[in-house]
Amino acid sequence: MNLWQSLKDQVSAHIGFSYSKYWKWREKYFSPHTNVLVRGYLVFRMRRLEYREGASIALPSRKDGNNFASPPKLGHGLFGIIIASGAKIGKNCAIYHQVTIGRSRGQVPTIGNNVFIGPGAKIFGGIHVGNNVRIGANCVVFEDVPDNATVVLSKPRIIMKEAGYSYSVYRPDEMQEERTT
Secondary structure: OOHHHHHHHHHHHHHOOOHHHHHHHHHHHHOOOOOHHHHHHHHHHHHHHHHHHOOEEOOOOOOOOOOEOOOOEEEEEEOOOEEOOOOEEOOOOEEOOOOEEEOEOOEOOEEOOOOEEOOOOEEEOOOEEOOOOEEOOOOEEOOOEOOOOEEOOOOOOOOOOOOOOOOOOOOHHHHHHHHHO
């Protein structure tokens, strides 16, 4: 091992957790050569890390296989990522923080290859997200997305009220006065 690699290993040991370990644990969990005790230990380690990071990435049954074609690129680690059991995620995907890939009406999404999923995006239902797709921040996707598409939020809506309508913000003491009168 050269000096640069040794220094890099020492620095990374003090900075924080290497997420490549998490994906190695997942691969080992799905390996047919891993015994039951080791699988139990791996589940414990993965769940412990997910709890610490506020994430929930479901482990499908071993007969269904790994739901990731390859480890995704995580822009901000596992922070707040929720992935339902059975969801399939393709190769070379980037998943940012607070993303939910969830179940709706008993169905889960299938994500293609080379997909970018921005922070806060929510993907629900038995939909198919094609290859080379970019999903913007805070988008809610519940329809199929074709290949080579970009999904973004529409511009904000402005809802106009009638001329006589007024918002009222009560203070606790004002609310008490109104109740007594």
